[in-house]
Amino acid sequence: MDLRAQLHKPPDPLPPTFHKPAVFLAGSIAMGRAEPWQEQAWDRLAVHDLHVLNPRRDTWKSEWGTSDADPVFRAQVEWELNGLCRADWVLMYFAPDTQAPITLLELGLTAASGKVRVACPKAFWRSGNVAVVCRHFDLPLFPDLDSMLASFEEELNRAGTHP
Secondary structure, three states: OOOOEEEOOOOOOOOOOOOOOOOEEEEEEEEOOOOOOHHHHHHOOOOOOOEEEOOOOOOOOHHHOOOOOOOOHHHHHHHHHHHHHHHOOEEEEEEOOOHHHHHHHHHHHHHHHHHHEEEEEOOOHHHHHHHHHHHHHOOOOOOEEEEEEEEHHHHEEEEEEEE
């Protein structure tokens, strides 16, 4: 496979500027309990001329905690916020077996931007809330990860970021 995309993951800092479009992979992680759906997204997006921002660290230590006083935790959250703000697109996946409170927060933060595409299976515990938000902000809503990725790839091809 000819890789054209550049992958960015914490703790590595994001580049000061992106020289091609960027997509942020927002969605269920659940401290590693969620399926590694970001790998599936990377496999499909790697051939496109993009920056792919994946917030899922290769390693996460539970002792880092979730306090803003913890510098590692704070750096992670700031990396994610910066990525969400700077990305041209946000692909958001709500895995059915997770509660994804941070993803719900991120949906609230980014919904009005118009750059979000959402995959939320009906089995997700708050799929109704997600559907109402998507309808309110006219965001594309897909029933599963695969259909969102396929639609996004079509969008990339139309925009000229195809291989």
